[in-house]
Amino acid sequence: MNDLQLEMNFSRETSRNRLRDTINRGEFVLLVECNSPGRDIDPAAAVEKLAVMEKAALESTELPVSLAITDGYRSLKSYRAVECAAALSPENRDRHLVYLSGRDVDAAELKNLSSLALDAGIRNLIAVSGDAARGESVKETRKRAFTESIEMLNVWQNRNHPALQIGAATNPFQYTAYTLIPQYNKMLRKIHSGAQVIVTQAGWDMLKLQTLRWYLTLRDLYIPTVARLVLLTPERVEKILAGFYPGITISPDFRKILDKELRFSLAQFEAAQWRRLELQAAGCRLLGYSGIQLSGIDHPAKLKIAVERIAAALKEFTEFDHWLEEYNSYLAMTEMAPFCGSFHLFDRVLHRAYPEKPPRLNEPEPPAVSGAEKLRLALRSFFFPHADRQPPENRRLLKAILCGCRSCAECRLPQCMFTCPEHCPKRLANGSCGGMKPNGMCELSTAECVHRRITRLAHYRGEGGNLEDLILHSGRK
Numbered sequence: 001m002n003d004l005q006l007e008m009n010f011s012r013e014t015s016r017n018r019l020r021d022t023i024n025r026g027e028f029v030l031l032v033e034c035n036s037p038g039r040d041i042d043p044a045a046a047v048e049k050l051a052v053m054e055k056a057a058l059e060s061t062e063l064p065v066s067l068a069i070t071d072g073y074r075s076l077k078s079y080r081a082v083e084c085a086a087a088l089s090p091e092n093r094d095r096h097l098v099y100l101s102g103r104d105v106d107a108a109e110l111k112n113l114s115s116l117a118l119d120a121g122i123r124n125l126i127a128v129s130g131d132a133a134r135g136e137s138v139k140e141t142r143k144r145a146f147t148e149s150i151e152m153l154n155v156w157q158n159r160n161h162p163a164l165q166i167g168a169a170t171n172p173f174q175y176t177a178y179t180l181i182p183q184y185n186k187m188l189r190k191i192h193s194g195a196q197v198i199v200t201q202a203g204w205d206m207l208k209l210q211t212l213r214w215y216l217t218l219r220d221l222y223i224p225t226v227a228r229l230v231l232l233t234p235e236r237v238e239k240i241l242a243g244f245y246p247g248i249t250i251s252p253d254f255r256k257i258l259d260k261e262l263r264f265s266l267a268q269f270e271a272a273q274w275r276r277l278e279l280q281a282a283g284c285r286l287l288g289y290s291g292i293q294l295s296g297i298d299h300p301a302k303l304k305i306a307v308e309r310i311a312a313a314l315k316e317f318t319e320f321d322h323w324l325e326e327y328n329s330y331l332a333m334t335e336m337a338p339f340c341g342s343f344h345l346f347d348r349v350l351h352r353a354y355p356e357k358p359p360r361l362n363e364p365e366p367p368a369v370s371g372a373e374k375l376r377l378a379l380r381s382f383f384f385p386h387a388d389r390q391p392p393e394n395r396r397l398l399k400a401i402l403c404g405c406r407s408c409a410e411c412r413l414p415q416c417m418f419t420c421p422e423h424c425p426k427r428l429a430n431g432s433c434g435g436m437k438p439n440g441m442c443e444l445s446t447a448e449c450v451h452r453r454i455t456r457l458a459h460y461r462g463e464g465g466n467l468e469d470l471i472l473h474s475g476r477k
């Protein structure tokens with residue numbers, strides 16, 4: 001499977017999960033994000049690179065620090081995160097969070113990687129469906145296997161391992177009703193599929209981070225959440241603005257602030273980023289997050305600074321009102337939404353740490369559905385009301401004409417508002433990926449995200465609630 005030297009963990013304590021224990025004790029955790037190293041470097045050097053960061057992380061005395069090893073992030077030429085984690089020292093593997101991306105993973109590979117993780121003593125796994133590879137077209141992406149995070153969670157849950165903590169990601173940084181609701185629906189489906197911890201997409205909007213916490217509380221879902229934060233550099237800002245990281249956005253207002261910070265000097269810019277990070281980290285703890293996953297820390301010395309600064313910020317801000325005053329004055333009430341007129345699930349977010357009484361969910365505006373869409377929906381529901389109970393080849397030609405059928409192995413038209421889920425370039429059936437653009441377009445094209453369309457149509461028919469816990473199989477043959 002790999003050329004990394006793996007040291008298995010059969011003889012060691014298998015029921016131990018120290019990251020989970022730390023979170024359960026209520027200690028605020030810093031997870032330092034390390035991308036799985038590229039295959040262009042020697043296997044020993046790849047492991048050494050992570051081992052150096054691990055050593056620095058575990059030396060922290062100020063707060064609990066672990067690694068979050070991400071899997072082939074945007075790159076096709078990386079070692080798998082599970083392989084890398086399995087090559088680190090065996091006694092600490094239960095302290096780290098390890099990602100598994102579904103890109104290029106079929107059922108057999110999922111089984112292999114899951115067994116490798118468990119046998120090696122990895123105890124904290126995060127399932128992500130995976131990004132499209134940089135520069136690849138929709139057509140090229142379609143040819144790749146993408147195993148959905150929900151499928152991975154189901155496999156892991158079935159392993160029934162007492163020490164295993166499994167989780168998933170969500171993108172709460174969406175600003176219209178019909179881009180936000182698919183993200184929340186998918187998160188609920190992941191939780192129903194066994195996710196025990198939720199990690200957010202990277203972002204800066206504390207209002208959206210609080211919305212997520214309030215939403216989970218409202219639904220009586222008391223599961224740990226980790227906010228993914230980024231220590232910005234001018235290069236990283238440029239890359240985000242250029243769309244290098246799908247699903248991560250910088251609003252025009254925030255960009256103005258960053259430009260202003262950079263205008264003085266690089267040192268000024270860096271100081272501003274550290275202060276922003278401190279404020280965000282302290283805010284996350286006060287909002288009820290169990291920790292943060294920090295990206296942009298690529299050296300042990302930087303990790304040490306991050307630990308010191310975050311630990312100091314946690315001591316500085318112990319009261320929500322004190323933190324909010326400082327946060328607002330520092331960011332001068334910057335609008336983090338990429339456009340005006342954003343949709344918010346709750347009113348009066350970011351005024352208090354916890355709602356006085358259960359917050360009321362704002363109803364979305366009725367969705368815009370064109371006459372052509374209504375006609376298509378009516379025709380498709382007339383011709384294919386039971387397509388899910390029939391062999392997929394049934395009425396294939398008519399399905400191709402009316403729905404653009406792509407000939408998969410399991411028809412799910414009735415559950416998907418008669419919108420073929422196979423039109424998603426990653427063939428995801430259970431909701432939008434984190435890369436959907438703020439305007440609801442697909443990560444990979446100028447077409448509307450299939451799952452935004454399904455959500456719009458479901459709300460148009462008054463069936464939006466049905467999407468919350470519907471879990472669909474893949475259409476893979």
Ligand code: SF4
Nearest residue numbers: 405406407408411420
């Ligand atoms: S889900 Fe789509 S591709 Fe699969 S059988 Fe139905 S219409 Fe065809």
Ligand code: SF4
Nearest residue numbers: 424432433442443449
């Ligand atoms: S259609 Fe939606 S879920 Fe599929 S790749 Fe595009 S943005 Fe992601």
